[in-house]
Amino acid sequence: MSGDGVRHCTDSLAEYAAGVLTGPERAAVEAHLAGCPSCRAALADWSAVAATTVAPVDAPPSSASIVRAVLTRAALDPQAPPVRKRRARFAGQLLRAELRLVRPAVWLASVLVMACAVVLAAVGGDDAGGGVLSLVAPLVAVGGVAGVYGPERDPAYEALAVTVTPPRLVLLARVTLVFSYDLALALAASAVMSLAAPQVGLVDLVTAWLGPMTLLLALSLLLAMWIGPNLATGVAAALWAVRVLTISVPELADGWLATCMQMVWATSPGTVAAALALLLAAVALSWRPMRPRGGPPHSVAS
Amino acid sequence: MRVADGDSAALAALYRRYGVRLSGFLQRYTRDRTVAEEILQDTLLAVWRSAHLYAERSGVATWLFGIARRQAHNRLRVHRPEQVPLDGLAGWADPAPGPAEWAVANAQGAAIVDAFDALASHHREVLALAFAAHLSHREIAEILGVPVGTVKSRLHHARAALARALADRGYVEEMP
Numbered sequence: 001m002s003g004d005g006v007r008h009c010t011d012s013l014a015e016y017a018a019g020v021l022t023g024p025e026r027a028a029v030e031a032h033l034a035g036c037p038s039c040r041a042a043l044a045d046w047s048a049v050a051a052t053t054v055a056p057v058d059a060p061p062s063s064a065s066i067v068r069a070v071l072t073r074a075a076l077d078p079q080a081p082p083v084r085k086r087r088a089r090f091a092g093q094l095l096r097a098e099l100r101l102v103r104p105a106v107w108l109a110s111v112l113v114m115a116c117a118v119v120l121a122a123v124g125g126d127d128a129g130g131g132v133l134s135l136v137a138p139l140v141a142v143g144g145v146a147g148v149y150g151p152e153r154d155p156a157y158e159a160l161a162v163t164v165t166p167p168r169l170v171l172l173a174r175v176t177l178v179f180s181y182d183l184a185l186a187l188a189a190s191a192v193m194s195l196a197a198p199q200v201g202l203v204d205l206v207t208a209w210l211g212p213m214t215l216l217l218a219l220s221l222l223l224a225m226w227i228g229p230n231l232a233t234g235v236a237a238a239l240w241a242v243r244v245l246t247i248s249v250p251e252l253a254d255g256w257l258a259t260c261m262q263m264v265w266a267t268s269p270g271t272v273a274a275a276l277a278l279l280l281a282a283v284a285l286s287w288r289p290m291r292p293r294g295g296p297p298h299s300v301a302s
Numbered sequence: 303m304r305v306a307d308g309d310s311a312a313l314a315a316l317y318r319r320y321g322v323r324l325s326g327f328l329q330r331y332t333r334d335r336t337v338a339e340e341i342l343q344d345t346l347l348a349v350w351r352s353a354h355l356y357a358e359r360s361g362v363a364t365w366l367f368g369i370a371r372r373q374a375h376n377r378l379r380v381h382r383p384e385q386v387p388l389d390g391l392a393g394w395a396d397p398a399p400g401p402a403e404w405a406v407a408n409a410q411g412a413a414i415v416d417a418f419d420a421l422a423s424h425h426r427e428v429l430a431l432a433f434a435a436h437l438s439h440r441e442i443a444e445i446l447g448v449p450v451g452t453v454k455s456r457l458h459h460a461r462a463a464l465a466r467a468l469a470d471r472g473y474v475e476e477m478p
Contacts, residue, residue, distance in 0.1 A: 014457055020438045049461050052468075053433035056415045058335055060325030060342065067314045070346040077347075 008032070008039050017046035091173075098173045106147040106178065113140050114185045118192055129193040129200055130208035134265075137186040137209035138216040139240060144178035145220050146233035168225050168285060175221050186213065211267030211275075216240060218278035225285045313350055320363065324370055326434035331374055331426055333419045344373040364444045367435055371427070371445060417467035425460035432457060 009032045015021050016029045033040055060066075117136040121129040148171070190205040216236055223232030243265050246258040264271065317324075324345065328338035348369050418426065431442045439457075443450040 014432060015438055018433050018436050020436055049464060050433040052414050052418055052464060053330055053429045054326060057326040057329050057434060060321045061339060063314045063317045063321060066317060066346060067310055069343055070350055071310055073347050074350050
């Protein structure tokens with residue numbers, strides 16, 4: 001701006017004195033200053049102001065100490081970041097992390113039981129598929145839920161006990177994984193069965209187990225969060241035993257209990273709604289911190 | 303911006319890059335080293351929590367100093383800094399003064415600090431942003447939310463006020 005030698009660079013002197021100008025701007029000011037005593041005098045004034053401003057400034061704290069202090073405050077102060085994107089990413093990270101922590105036995109046992117069911121159905125004949133799956137798939141799901149949580153089943157239990165992620169949220173993440181897996185397994189088993197016996201429709205097969213499986217899993221999940229995984233598995237298994245008994249014991253097969261069971265353990269709008277309600281209750285329960293210090297910074301609750 | 307991903311190393315890198323300028327701005331603006339350090343922490347904490355809100359359209363420096371200025375306003379509103387007694391260098395006394403401190407202390411440093419601290423807060427602010435934070439006039443304008451012309455005129459007024467304050471304290475040098 002001063003290249004013409006007529007216009008003074010008054011406007012840029014403060015920035016020049018502050019050391020802000022770079023490249024061509026800086027070169028232009030320097031070129032003008034070389035031949036302009038009045039601008040040099042003005043620059044001296046700004047340099048004095050700059051020196052006065054920065055002279056008594058103390059050195060800042062070290063980066064290590066201040067970052068430590070800031071992170072400590074971030075962890076202690078339960079103000080969670082308000083942005084949804086962060087929640088979604090956290091959910092993804094949690095699922096990935098928990099995937100590594102669910103023991104291989106859970107995956108293996110589920111697939112073995114499901115394979116047995118397929119074999120049984122094949123041996124039992126064309127019409128056995130739906131019945132076998134409707135009995136086995138829900139049990140596999142409950143077994144999976146039982147296998148993912150608790151001191152004796154969890155390799156990372158000690159670590160989990162001291163993390164800020166609420167244990168119920170961890171349970172929810174694992175159950176989501178296990179349920180997705182069981183869903184895929186049961187679908188695969190149904191596909192195999194309908195391929196082996198083409199007269200049995202895939203939709204019929206899926207309807208046979210989907211409702212009961214979802215309802216039983218939702219029930220055992222809610223119970224696991226409420227009264228703990230061991231008791232929950234026991235209660236779910238007992239309920240399931242009642243259902244199996246009403247089918248297999250002739251004396252019970254025509255009674256009111258059997259009618260009730262047929263209504264409850266079916267794929268119908270009612271059971272789906274009930275399962276959803278139970279799942280929502282479980283989710284609500286999972287976001288309630290278990291310990292007073294629960295909440296920061298990973299907590300999804302706010 | 304990696305700080306947005308919860309990367310503490312990125313926060314440390316950000317601090318290594320801007321820490322001196324941030325700290326300088328806050329020390330001169332607040333006139334108190336302890337308060338300045340608290341606000342520096344507040345600022346980094348706010349950065350840590352709001353890095354995901356950082357918009358690329360503004361530079362990192364303007365974003366950072368904008369946060370620091372807001373944090374300073376928040377805290378100074380509570381602390382009422384205008385009531386802090388000014389007793390020259392005493393507030394800045396450091397057990398181990400560096401060369402700069404020695405030079406200033408030997409050359410009527412008390413009068414200089416006293417004069418600067420006596421300035422109105424909007425004058426201290428613009429001087430600290432320009433000469434301690436080393437921001438361009440355009441960046442300062444963005445941080446203060448005023449036109450660039452206003453920044454320039456405010457700087458001139460601040461310079462004049464500083465010269466008067468120095469003269470009042472018997473500090474004689476060729477200040478305009």
